[in-house]
Amino acid sequence: MAQVIVVGGGLAGLSAAHTLLERGANVLLLDKQPFMGGNSTKATSGINGAGTQTQQELGIPDSSKLFFEDTKRSARELARDDLIRVLTGRSGDAVNWLQDKFQLDLSKVARLGGHSQPRTHRGNAQFPGMVITYAQMERLEDLAESIPDRVKIKKKARVIQLIKDDSGAVIGVEYSHNGKTESAYGPVILATGGYAADFTSDSLLKKYRPELWDLPTTNGEHCTGDGQKMALAIGANAVDLEKVQVHPTGLVDPNEPDAKVKFLAAEALRGVGGLLLDNTGKRFVDELQHRDYVTGKMWENGKFPIRLVLNGQASKDIEWHCKHYVGRGLMKRFENGEALAKEIGIKPEELKKTFDEYNEVVRTKKDPFGKKFFAPGEWKMDDVFNVAIMTPVLHYTMGGLEIDPESRVLDKSGKPIPGLFAAGEVAGGVHGANRLGGSSLLGCVVFGRVSGDSAASYLLQRLGPVAEKAAGRLGAVAGHLGAPSSSSSQPATSAAKEEKKTETGAKSSAPSGEKTFTLEEVQKHNKKDDCWVIIDGKVLDVTNFLPDHPGGEKAILLYAGRDATEEFNMLHDPKVIPRYAPDAVIGTLKK
Known part of the structure; x- marks a missing residue:
């Protein structure tokens, strides 16, 4: 069967690819980055779902109707009921699909700002965005090795333009790869992300929201609106391009307060009970309000620095996140309220007054800032606190290509452009004027699956009856595509496997003849142009890997010349190194 081209290797593109395979189609995935994943790997709060298996087991009385109402309220005047119905109506099935097909732990459910029920799912350990995206990414790469006639992945492949035929249908793409310009043919799904890091010469961000141009961003440098620009160039319509979400809680690194790219503080930190305090130690907002509302109140209050404070109970509820942020130097732990008050620059009695007032609010359920949902646990000075400095950051672009409920991209007359589909942040109108926390990953999975189906x-x-028969034969064996392991898949030839490993960057073994190094030797290699780290007793020279690291150079440089085992294992599966950076291993640590 002919192929469908998926442009973008984030969660939306991956969900589309897996759905296409389930439907019997072949897939060519093109991603301009050295590693797939995109911004999806950075999502820290979880994925929304209404009426899920997990909610039912926990006795949470949620429904797609309630979720629809919450989303429409958040979207306000720009609500697209047809798209919201798809997003919310298929949310429970999307979460169940992730759990059933990819064996993911999504057993914890939290209530984020703007939600009337707890419905944001995550697991017990790592960042949910990373866990969900890596599970799909690794499965697809396994399939690219085991059934290369069905799945092809090309990284560092930048799509230049869409190709149309004389009827106006999209029939393929032109892209650059390994210094050459190539063409590929088939229907196209755009899953290229948003434009909240579009600081290019033809920036959509600068054109539609110039006043936000100087704000820091949480987005990777790849988020430059590529998909939007390519589709607009062939007559697609765009909606709500001025709707750019500024997230209230970007983490400020005390060592680099002016850094353009900021790490995002998970909204779940406030969901478990974290408080926002200004530089006088006082609350000024309902911490669980919509993101744009909280951001506005931060600017209105103006008493920076503003801190997100978690007490002992909240810290325990989201322990992994706190440990990760502390490890990266983005959050500080204080052993008592007196130490925290000193850090803020106020008297302990003033901080105690804030805590006492909040405890009374929790008891009476009467908050002057309108908060309605409260986490358990009393706030007291004799407690531990995890604290980070916050700043508003460019985060998500609600605007994008206009699509219909089948993920078809529409032209300026409102008609579908044949052969062109969009999923994820590249598509506009799904979230209206403001996106709810937890709906980013959801939008990727739901519309990724919808676009794959369509x-x-x-x-x-297009291919007719012959293709239907072929699809039927493929569908009969499609079950193995959803298996946890690719061992049951049809074997590829040795040559095909080796070619696919080279294409995807996957190699199975580390260099032979390993040397041993002392800790003192490793510690000397602690600079950007000479960077070694230790992971599980292995010594890695990651100097050349720094520019390609999906989490940015800084995440590695924090551990230059040091043992990074604990932090690495918090985030990664052990097979990440042999799969993505086998050549970095140069030896073992001498015991």
């Missing part, structure tokens, strides 16, 4: 159906219609 593109596969389109392909069948």
Whole structure:
């Protein structure tokens, strides 16, 4: 069967690819980055879902109707009921699909700002965005090795333009790869992300929201609106491009307060009970309000620095996040309220007054800032606190290509452009004027699956009855594509496997003849142009890997010349090194 081209290797593109395979279509995935994942790997709060298996087991009385109402309220005047119905109505199935097909732990459910029920799912350990995206990414890469006739992945492949035929249908893409310009043919799903890091010469951000141009961003440098610009160039319509979400809680690194790219503080930190305090130690907002509302109140209050404070109970509820932020130097732990008051620059009695007032609010359920939902646990000075400095940051672009409920991209007359589909942040109108926390990953999975379904159906219609028979034969064996392991998949030839490993960057073994190094020797290699780290007793020279690291150079440089085992294992599966950076291993640590 002919292929569908997926442009973008984040969660939306991966969800589309897996859905296409389930429907019997072949997949060519093109991603301009050295590693797939995109911003999806950075999502820290979780994925929304209404009526999920997990909610039912926990006795949470949620429904797609309640979720629809919450989303429409957040979207306000720009609400697209048809798209919101798809997002919320398919949310429970999306979460169940992730759990059932990829064996993911999504057993914890939290209530984020703007939600009337707890519905944001995450697991017990790592960042949910990373866990969800890596599970799909690794499965797809395994399939690219085991069934290369069905799945092809090309990284560092930048799509230049969409190709149309004489009828106006999109029939492929032109892209650059390894210094050459190539073409690929088939229907196209755009999953290229947003434009909240679009600081290019033809920036959509600067054109539609110039006043936000100087703000820091949480987005990777790849988020430059590529998909939007390519589609607009062939007559697609865009909506709400001025709707750019500024997230209230970007983490300020005390060592680099003016850094353009900021790490995001998970909204779940406030969901478990974290408080926002200004530089006088006082609250000024309902911490669980919509993101744009909280951001506005931060600017209105103006008493910076503003700190996010978690007491002992909240810190325990989201222990992994706190440990991770502390390890990266973005959060500080204080052993009591007196130490925290000293850090803020106020008297202990003033901080105690804030805590006492909040405890009374929790008891009476009467908050002057309108808060309605409260986490358990009393705030007292004799407690431990995890604290970080916050700043508003560019985070998410609600605007994008106009799509219909089938993820088809529409032209300026409101008609679908044949052969062109969009999923994830590249598509506009799904979240209206303001996106709810937890709906970013959801939008990727739901519309990734919708676009995969629609593109596969389109392909069948274009190819006719012969393709339907072929799809039927492929569908009969499609079950193995959803298996936890690719061991049951049809074997590839040795040559094909080796070619696919080279294409995806996956190699199975570390260099032979390993040397041993002392800790003192490793510690000397602690600079950007000479960077070694230790992971599980292995010594890695990651100097050349720094520019390609999905989490940015800084995440590695924090551990230059040091043992990074604990932090690495908090975030990664052990097979990440042999799969993505086997050549970095230069030896072992001498015991």
